[in-house]
Amino acid sequence: MTYTEQLNAFYKMVSDECVQGVSLDCVIFGFHDTRLKVLLLRWKGTHEWCLPGGFIYKTESVDVAAERVLRERTGLDQLFLQQFHLFGDAVRYNREDTWQRQKMPMPFESRGWPERTLSIGYYAVVDQTKVMPTADFMTDECRWWEVSDLPSLLYDHRHIVEVALQTLRLQLSWQPIGLNLMPEKFTIPELQRLYEAVLGRSLDARNFHKKIMGLHILTRLDERRTGKAHKSPYLYQFDRENYKKALISGNLSFV
Amino acid sequence: MTYTEQLNAFYKMVSDECVQGVSLDCVIFGFHDTRLKVLLLRWKGTHEWCLPGGFIYKTESVDVAAERVLRERTGLDQLFLQQFHLFGDAVRYNREDTWQRQKMPMPFESRGWPERTLSIGYYAVVDQTKVMPTADFMTDECRWWEVSDLPSLLYDHRHIVEVALQTLRLQLSWQPIGLNLMPEKFTIPELQRLYEAVLGRSLDARNFHKKIMGLHILTRLDERRTGKAHKSPYLYQFDRENYKKALISGNLSFV
DNA sequence: CCAAAAGTGTTCGAGGTACACCCATGT
DNA sequence: ACATGGGTGTACCTCGAACACTTTTGG
Numbered sequence: 341m342t343y344t345e346q347l348n349a350f351y352k353m354v355s356d357e358c359v360q361g362v363s364l365d366c367v368i369f370g371f372h373d374t375r376l377k378v379l380l381l382r383w384k385g386t387h388e389w390c391l392p393g394g395f396i397y398k399t400e401s402v403d404v405a406a407e408r409v410l411r412e413r414t415g416l417d418q419l420f421l422q423q424f425h426l427f428g429d430a431v432r433y434n435r436e437d438t439w440q441r442q443k444m445p446m447p448f449e450s451r452g453w454p455e456r457t458l459s460i461g462y463y464a465v466v467d468q469t470k471v472m473p474t475a476d477f478m479t480d481e482c483r484w485w486e487v488s489d490l491p492s493l494l495y496d497h498r499h500i501v502e503v504a505l506q507t508l509r510l511q512l513s514w515q516p517i518g519l520n521l522m523p524e525k526f527t528i529p530e531l532q533r534l535y536e537a538v539l540g541r542s543l544d545a546r547n548f549h550k551k552i553m554g555l556h557i558l559t560r561l562d563e564r565r566t567g568k569a570h571k572s573p574y575l576y577q578f579d580r581e582n583y584k585k586a587l588i589s590g591n592l593s594f595v
Numbered sequence: 596m597t598y599t600e601q602l603n604a605f606y607k608m609v610s611d612e613c614v615q616g617v618s619l620d621c622v623i624f625g626f627h628d629t630r631l632k633v634l635l636l637r638w639k640g641t642h643e644w645c646l647p648g649g650f651i652y653k654t655e656s657v658d659v660a661a662e663r664v665l666r667e668r669t670g671l672d673q674l675f676l677q678q679f680h681l682f683g684d685a686v687r688y689n690r691e692d693t694w695q696r697q698k699m700p701m702p703f704e705s706r707g708w709p710e711r712t713l714s715i716g717y718y719a720v721v722d723q724t725k726v727m728p729t730a731d732f733m734t735d736e737c738r739w740w741e742v743s744d745l746p747s748l749l750y751d752h753r754h755i756v757e758v759a760l761q762t763l764r765l766q767l768s769w770q771p772i773g774l775n776l777m778p779e780k781f782t783i784p785e786l787q788r789l790y791e792a793v794l795g796r797s798l799d800a801r802n803f804h805k806k807i808m809g810l811h812i813l814t815r816l817d818e819r820r821t822g823k824a825h826k827s828p829y830l831y832q833f834d835r836e837n838y839k840k841a842l843i844s845g846n847l848s849f850v
Numbered sequence: 851c852c853a854a855a856a857g858t859g860t861t862c863g864a865g866g867t868a869c870a871c872c873c874a875t876g877t
Numbered sequence: 878a879c880a881t882g883g884g885t886g887t888a889c890c891t892c893g894a895a896c897a898c899t900t901t902t903g904g
Contacts, residue, residue, distance in 0.1 A: 360615050362713065398710060402683025426681045426715055428657025455653060458617065460681055529856070546858065547894070570855040571901035784883070801885065802867065809865095825882040826874035 343384060344445045346477050351453065358395035361454040364402065365393040365461055365497065366409050366421075367504035370468030370484055371521045376537035377484040378501060379413065379473060383442045383494065384480050390442075390494040391501070392482075393459070406462040413482060415472040419464050420520035424507045425500075427459040432496045442494055459496075463504040465520045512538050516557060516586055519578045527565055527573035528552065557583045598639060599700045601732050606708065613650035616709040619657065620648040620716055620752065621664050621676075622759035625723030625739055626776045631792035632739035633756060634668065634728060638697045638749060639735050645697075645749040646756070647737075648714070661717040668737060670727040674719050675775035679762040680755075682714040687751045697749055714751075718759040720775045767793050770842055771812060774833045782820055782828040783807065812838045 341349070368379040380389040394409040396402055403423070411417055438444075473482035485491060487505060490498065511517065517538075518531055532548045552558060559579045564572040596604070623634040635644040649664040651657055658678070666672055728737035740746060742760060745753065766772065772793075773786055787803045807813060814834045819827040 359709070359711075359713070362617065396683070399685050401685040402681065402713065404685075423681060423683075426657065426678060428651070428678075428715070430654050430656040430659075454614070456614075458614070458657065460683070527856085544895075545856080546896080549857075550859090551893085566902080568855075569853070569901095569903035571857075573856055782883085799868075800883080801869085804884075805886095806866085821875080823882075824874095824876035824880070826884070828883055 354395050357397055359398060361457055363393055363395055363457050363459045364405055364409060365391045365459050365500055367391060367463040367501055369465045371534050372468045374533040375486045378487050380485050381475060381479040382481040384478055386443055388441045388494050389491045391497045402460060410464055413474055416466055419466055421462055421464045423462050425461045425503055438494055461500050465517055467523050469523050508538060519583055525575040525577055527575060529573060555586055557586050609650050612652055614653060616712055618648055618650055618712050618714045619660055620646045620714050620755055622718040622756055624720045626789050627723045629788040631742045633742050635740050636730060636734040637736040639733055641698055643696050643749050644746045646752045657715060665719055668729055671721055674721055676717055676719045678717050680716045680758055682716060693749055716755050720772050722778050724778050763793060774838055780830040780832055782830060810841055812841050
């Protein structure tokens, strides 16, 4: 099956089985090496990148569709995943320019798809070490990019990432999000790097320690992380019980 | 033209000219007589109420469509109007039950509309005294209802109102919203009633006064409101310049 | 021994909350 | 006169921000 045949078959399936005129894009945030990252796909045979996305089956809830897309691209389930905006401008991006850049072998219209597409934005925060980035048949490569240094993005995906990041920052300021972004065991300074990466500014270590411990959502283990030429820090775990309670009460500001 | 003919013509127009499978619902909040209200429409020939809603023309931005719906129902323009959620469950409500309650003369399917509909939720906050509630051909009546005492609502509209109210409360806690809900001139206690109505709890008058004046978004006029059997309170206006600045900076908590 | 990062406590100021009395007005 | 609601100031406490030195470890 050639690429064009595959595309044809795919768009036929979408036309027949999915909600028309609506797509779904996921901004998947990960964290590694003190940097906040986003998972992107490289379009087949090009240097153009885009967000992992998909379509909604006719009898499928939108939230379920988002979980499915995320699972397909990361192998992860049961994630922190949240709808954050519907992108509904009449003209979201230049179609001709986009198709040329993504070397689309045939125009979208020919597939019976409507002129304009609404896109539902979801964002997720995941532990990067647990993710197996997986490309699909339309893409050559799936990998992490630093949010502060993104490549050329197709469609209006740069804008979508920006809105997602804004929402994430706002959310961080009244809810803890670390549980989904950090590995099982981690040190306080590592968690601080995450907060700094999301907020885009540095924090005072003493105040951070005081505050994060004051939430009672972390448990200190008897282990330490060794192997570095400095005092070895304690490892911590999230206390899932208290974490849940804190999420519900929501009075956890981090401004 | 009979009601059925009108409905037929309307759904034909929607099928031909609008985005398929997507609707738009507006939760329009007003404030009067110390109570927070919502604008609802009564379905023709029934006792069932619903939110003002509509559809999106194929070449129209979703935000513009929401402004249009709001204008049609209230006569107001240039409002505080904000998308807050996409309702995308596969089964949002019981269709048979709903059609029976709204005495739908013909089934939806027959109009070429898809099995399920996504709904984009917008909410607005308006000055109730400036609004001219206007019913359309499908509805007999358009009027305000107290949010704490809603009538029987069609579809999943009760749920949509609840989510909108939650969002409004959250928003109130970090942005001032009064400018769009209050008449041109108002007293501090009247504004306090608004905050109390939205937050659902009473506030201390001294602290409220201190706080709201500390935002520097109000200008005291030389007039007072007279006619009541007590000390006549000063009238205030919003200082639109500072109000805008405060909205942008956003550091205006009211928790 | 040196470099690098971890761990830790105090002080200060701002802002939130609780709280009570007198004043102006209409009836 | 009296009932009703408006207007106003103070004290306390909490929370966030600023800030520096000692400890541990590997090289």
